[in-house]
Amino acid sequence: MNNHGHNIIIVGGGVIGLSIARSLALRGVSDVCLLEKSGLGTEASFAAAGMLAPQAEADSRDPFFDLLCKSRDLYPEFAAALKEESGVDIELDQTGTLYLAFNEHDQIEIDRRHEWQTRAGLPVEKFNSSDARFLEPNIAPNVSGALHFPNDVQVENRRLLNALVNSVAQLNVKLRTGINVEAIRIEKNHVTGVRTSEETLDCRTVVLAAGTWTSLIHPMIKVEPVRGQMVCLNTAPQLTRHVIYSPRGYIVPRQDGRLLAGSTSERAGFVKEVTVEAVTSILRNAIEICPAVTSLPVVDLWAGLRPKAPDGLPVLGPCGEIDGLIYATGHYRNGILLAPITGELIAKTIVENTLQPELAPFNPDRFSSLAVS
Numbered sequence: 351m352n353n354h355g356h357n358i359i360i361v362g363g364g365v366i367g368l369s370i371a372r373s374l375a376l377r378g379v380s381d382v383c384l385l386e387k388s389g390l391g392t393e394a395s396f397a398a399a400g401m402l403a404p405q406a407e408a409d410s411r412d413p414f415f416d417l418l419c420k421s422r423d424l425y426p427e428f429a430a431a432l433k434e435e436s437g438v439d440i441e442l443d444q445t446g447t448l449y450l451a452f453n454e455h456d457q458i459e460i461d462r463r464h465e466w467q468t469r470a471g472l473p474v475e476k477f478n479s480s481d482a483r484f485l486e487p488n489i490a491p492n493v494s495g496a497l498h499f500p501n502d503v504q505v506e507n508r509r510l511l512n513a514l515v516n517s518v519a520q521l522n523v524k525l526r527t528g529i530n531v532e533a534i535r536i537e538k539n540h541v542t543g544v545r546t547s548e549e550t551l552d553c554r555t556v557v558l559a560a561g562t563w564t565s566l567i568h569p570m571i572k573v574e575p576v577r578g579q580m581v582c583l584n585t586a587p588q589l590t591r592h593v594i595y596s597p598r599g600y601i602v603p604r605q606d607g608r609l610l611a612g613s614t615s616e617r618a619g620f621v622k623e624v625t626v627e628a629v630t631s632i633l634r635n636a637i638e639i640c641p642a643v644t645s646l647p648v649v650d651l652w653a654g655l656r657p658k659a660p661d662g663l664p665v666l667g668p669c670g671e672i673d674g675l676i677y678a679t680g681h682y683r684n685g686i687l688l689a690p691i692t693g694e695l696i697a698k699t700i701v702e703n704t705l706q707p708e709l710a711p712f713n714p715d716r717f718s719s720l721a722v723s
């Protein structure tokens with residue numbers, strides 16, 4: 351390739367684009383260039399809570415659930431490798447997750463979840479109120495029961511982003527920030543490059559990892575923003591050791607004393623404002639879980655935009671109608687969790703030039719005008 355071209359261009363420097371860049375570079379692919387319109391890892395991936403918790407919210411088993419669990423289970427190795435490559439500890443905390451019930455309706459929900467997951471042979475324990483409070487003494491006294499998911503864990507997603515940036519920089523991926531990709535250049539159904547705010551760049555493969563902005567670059571698949579707001583509190587010592595959910599919200603204790611409380615799911619376009627209504631409801635739900643939250647100082651508030659495809663599932667793999675166009679978007683509520691497996695499977699797809707069977711249910715062509723329903 352000449353000065354104005356690359357082997358592969360990745361659009362988007364969130365956790366997904368960075369994970370794919372790393373996996374490609376580790377497989378020996380040279381001349382990978384990642385283009386980011388603002389700063390690396392400053393959008394949804396920065397806003398996330400870092401929970402790696404496929405079991406806590408799942409009501410049945412399907413290929414999506416299996417993909418989530420597989421990615422979660424890659425994390426210990428992923429964390430160790432990133433530490434080696436980048437020197438950054440991504441604070442993979444394997445204490446586990448609790449899911450609390452406070453009323454009859456909640457209890458029915460957790461009983462059902464316990465039943466199907468036990469039948470499926472998944473690790474999950476059911477606790478009564480006093481067992482749950484023995485494990486986490488600061489949770490509310492009116493908790494009626496709880497599920498414990500020992501394998502659902504958490505990571506410090508902002509440290510993960512730092513680790514990935516350091517790693518891909520060491521692996522000689524070209525990282526360019528402040529470059530807005532305006533369109534993908536396509537000739538006779540083949541990718542020939544991208545048009546950016548600065549220049550036109552040649553390449554034969556484009557990985558579209560632009561999160562919630564994907565459809566603005568290439569409109570074939572409608573990826574929409576779903577806003578999530580977060581409240582960050584501070585406490586020392588930590589009030590809880592586990593990530594703790596109720597059906598209405600969650601709290602996530604961080605090693606440095608921050609306690610994250612989330613979140614909302616809102617259709618607000620591309621607006622990342624924090625609203626009084628959302629903050630009020632997030633704090634009400636956090637207090638329901640752990641009443642001692644009431645006296646903590648609020649140290650930060652933010653919102654991020656989760657990328658959601660029409661069916662809520664990720665969009666992963668080559669576009670059948672356009673040679674050289676690879677999708678890696680639509681990770682919605684699970685992009686941090688899905689980062690290791692997305693990196694691996696998309697890099698494998700490109701290097702081996704084959705369709706990965708695990709990605710079949712998430713193929714972009716399910717939205718194609720030619721798709722058979």
Ligand SMILES: Cc1cc2nc3c(=O)[nH]c(=O)nc-3n(C[C@H](O)[C@H](O)[C@H](O)COP(=O)(O)OP(=O)(O)OC[C@H]3O[C@@H](n4cnc5c(N)ncnc54)[C@H](O)[C@@H]3O)c2cc1C
Binds near residue numbers: 396653679685
């Ligand atoms: C409040 C909240 C809590 C969450 N909690 C969790 C959680 O606990 N666990 C979990 O797994 N997931 C969680 N998520 C979801 C997770 O954050 C996302 O699924 C994930 O970050 C998506 O990663 P991404 O790289 O696709 O998107 P992003 O991080 O948004 O990255 C996309 C990048 O593409 C860039 N870009 C866009 N358009 C262009 C263009 N034209 N040219 C160049 N660059 C472009 C953007 O600037 C951006 O940096 C949460 C999300 C939110 C908002």
